[in-house]
Amino acid sequence: MEASLQLVMNSMSLGILCASIVFILVGKLVFSCWIIPFLGYRKLKRNGFSGPKPSFPFGNLNDIKLLSSFSSSSPLSISNNIHSTAFPYFAVWQKLYGKVMVYWLGTEAFLYIADPQFVKEMSADIKGKGWGKPNVFKQDREPMFGSGLVMVEGDDWVRHRHVITPAFSPANLKSATDMLDRWGSLVSSGQPEIDVEREIIRTAGEIIAKTSFGISYGNGRKVLEKLRDVQITLFKTNRYVGVPFGKYLNLKETLEAKALGEEIDALLHEIIAERRTKIRGGEAKDLLGMLMADDKNKRALTTKELVDECKTFFFGGHETTALSLTWTLLLLAIHPTWQEELREEIKLVVGDGELRDVAMLAGLKKMGWVMNEVLRLYPPAPNVQRQARQDIRVGKVVIPNGTNMWIDVVSMHHDEKLWGKDVHEFKPERFEDNIYGGCNHKMGFLPFGFGGRMCVGRNLTAMEYKIMLTLILTRFSFSLSPNYCHEPSHMLSLRPKHGMPLIFKPL
Numbered sequence: 001m002e003a004s005l006q007l008v009m010n011s012m013s014l015g016i017l018c019a020s021i022v023f024i025l026v027g028k029l030v031f032s033c034w035i036i037p038f039l040g041y042r043k044l045k046r047n048g049f050s051g052p053k054p055s056f057p058f059g060n061l062n063d064i065k066l067l068s069s070f071s072s073s074s075p076l077s078i079s080n081n082i083h084s085t086a087f088p089y090f091a092v093w094q095k096l097y098g099k100v101m102v103y104w105l106g107t108e109a110f111l112y113i114a115d116p117q118f119v120k121e122m123s124a125d126i127k128g129k130g131w132g133k134p135n136v137f138k139q140d141r142e143p144m145f146g147s148g149l150v151m152v153e154g155d156d157w158v159r160h161r162h163v164i165t166p167a168f169s170p171a172n173l174k175s176a177t178d179m180l181d182r183w184g185s186l187v188s189s190g191q192p193e194i195d196v197e198r199e200i201i202r203t204a205g206e207i208i209a210k211t212s213f214g215i216s217y218g219n220g221r222k223v224l225e226k227l228r229d230v231q232i233t234l235f236k237t238n239r240y241v242g243v244p245f246g247k248y249l250n251l252k253e254t255l256e257a258k259a260l261g262e263e264i265d266a267l268l269h270e271i272i273a274e275r276r277t278k279i280r281g282g283e284a285k286d287l288l289g290m291l292m293a294d295d296k297n298k299r300a301l302t303t304k305e306l307v308d309e310c311k312t313f314f315f316g317g318h319e320t321t322a323l324s325l326t327w328t329l330l331l332l333a334i335h336p337t338w339q340e341e342l343r344e345e346i347k348l349v350v351g352d353g354e355l356r357d358v359a360m361l362a363g364l365k366k367m368g369w370v371m372n373e374v375l376r377l378y379p380p381a382p383n384v385q386r387q388a389r390q391d392i393r394v395g396k397v398v399i400p401n402g403t404n405m406w407i408d409v410v411s412m413h414h415d416e417k418l419w420g421k422d423v424h425e426f427k428p429e430r431f432e433d434n435i436y437g438g439c440n441h442k443m444g445f446l447p448f449g450f451g452g453r454m455c456v457g458r459n460l461t462a463m464e465y466k467i468m469l470t471l472i473l474t475r476f477s478f479s480l481s482p483n484y485c486h487e488p489s490h491m492l493s494l495r496p497k498h499g500m501p502l503i504f505k506p507l
């Protein structure tokens with residue numbers, strides 16, 4: 001009798017213990033998923049930021065999905081007025097709440113900004129080192145970027161940026177001429193329609209593999225293919241970024257991305273290990289060589305940091321450049337007079353000689369305007385992200401420490417108030433003698449980001465762009481294929497959703 005009473009008492013206290021553990025866990029959960037975001041919401045509201053009403057726990061994700069389903073593709077007409085195609089939900093919300101507002105990914109508040117004056121004021125006192133990158137993206141995109149330069153912050157960022165900035169070499173001509181030979185034989189075998197997006201991304205990938213990592217296309221291709229698979233997995237529309245336990249709601253995608261990330265890491269480990277055995281016989285001057293040469297002094301990157309930087313550069317170093325060329329070919333296909341103008345300029349600057357001298361590229365001025373105009377109308381990096389690491393005062397309002405920020409570059413580049421009535425027209429000449437393209441605000445044109453964290457690859461990009469475009473223009477003329485369907489879409493970068501088929505004619 002007594003023993004069984006003891007048992008009951010024991011199990012009761014065990015029950016109470018369990019109950020209180022559950023209670024504490026639930027309390028913690030409610031606190032971090034609900035109370036903290038709610039307090040953040042109140043703070044932003046008190047500061048006068050409004051936006052679409054969030055629901056718990058999905059924030060505005062359901063609105064985003066719904067509004068995206070209305071996004072239109074058009075096989076018939078091609079308009080450069082792309083904001084409502086690329087970001088239909090922001091286009092709608094801007095009309096309701098203005099150019100600065102708050103929206104929610106799950107329980108993460110994002111300050112949306114499409115006003116250059118606001119960008120200017122908020123970044124006035126903040127150095128590259130003082131900016132954060134949204135933690136929620138850092139976790140979500142770990143398989144793609146790890147903690148490479150795009151994602152690191154603070155003193156680590158300073159250390160990485162210092163090691164990496166000088167480490168560039170000019171693009172590799174051979175990959176580009178191989179591509180054009182391939183196009184030539186396709187055309188002469190009666191297949192004049194070529195999907196230039198796929199072709200150019202592949203070639204730019206080959207160039208980055210060779211010039212930055214000193215490896216053959218075969219070895220680089222595995223890394224590049226897996227990076228692309230991660231990108232596709234991460235940008236499936238049905239994901240729950242920012243939702244508490246969202247990764248368990250997308251368990252399949254999460255595990256897929258993680259496994260791919262590990263495979264990429266393993267491939268890069270191999271590449272690095274192979275280089276370590278070779279390094280004694282003289283150091284290569286490519287990106288990997290320079291990253292590793294710093295091994296010996298105190299700035300050294302760990303192997304994990306090396307792997308993450310390699311991932312970041314493998315991806316960042318080719319897709320954006322390839323897309324700027326892809327969108328250029330679209331616009332030149334629709335504007336054959338600009339094809340001609342550029343061919344004339346190439347004749348003047350390069351003549352019949354070979355394009356060997358990088359200094360020649362500086363003479364291709366009109367090509368530079370075209371590049372800027374393409375980066376304006378179709379910015380391959382359609383947004384810039386930040387996270388506040390301190391309270392930031394902008395005029396009368398305060399952006400609280402920890403606030404995520406999402407700067408809508410597409411919107412600013414297509415804002416009639418900034419550029420005038422002809423904002424959606426392809427007019428490269430607006431960049432003649434004007435590095436801001438006639439924009440009436442200096443922060444209105446941000447294809448490479450802003451401040452101390454601006455893109456490190458922008459000079460390399462300009463070089464690669466001019467080399468590839470010169471080679472293409474001297475060998476072919478091209479026009480739009482009737483199979484092209486115009487739907488610029490946001491998949492980390494701004495890509496033509498249905499590829500870019502063009503019709504080629506040898507010159």
Ligand code: HEM
Pocket residue numbers: 149150151161312313316317318320321324379380381383384385446447448449450451452453454455456457458460461
């Ligand atoms: C048309 C081509 C390119 C575009 C449009 C582009 C755009 C951008 C943008 C918008 C950012 C963010 C800047 C910010 O947060 O303020 C960025 C950062 C970065 N880009 Fe690029 N990029 C291009 C080419 C390249 C190339 C060729 C490389 C490497 C070889 C590269 C490597 C990076 C890196 C490492 C960062 C991070 C810098 C940091 O956070 O300190 N990019 N790029």
Ligand SMILES: *[C@@H]1O[C@H](CO)[C@@H](O)[C@H](O)[C@H]1NC(C)=O
Pocket residue numbers: 389390391401402
């Ligand atoms: C901002 O918030 C983070 C995390 O909550 C904290 O660690 C940091 O000290 C805060 N920064 C400032 C300047 O208050």
Ligand SMILES: *[C@@H]1O[C@H](CO)[C@@H](O)[C@H](O)[C@H]1NC(C)=O
Pocket residue numbers: 455456457458459
């Ligand atoms: C790019 O070139 C410009 C001018 O030639 C130079 O001022 C700038 O520092 C270079 N930037 C990078 C990131 O290499």
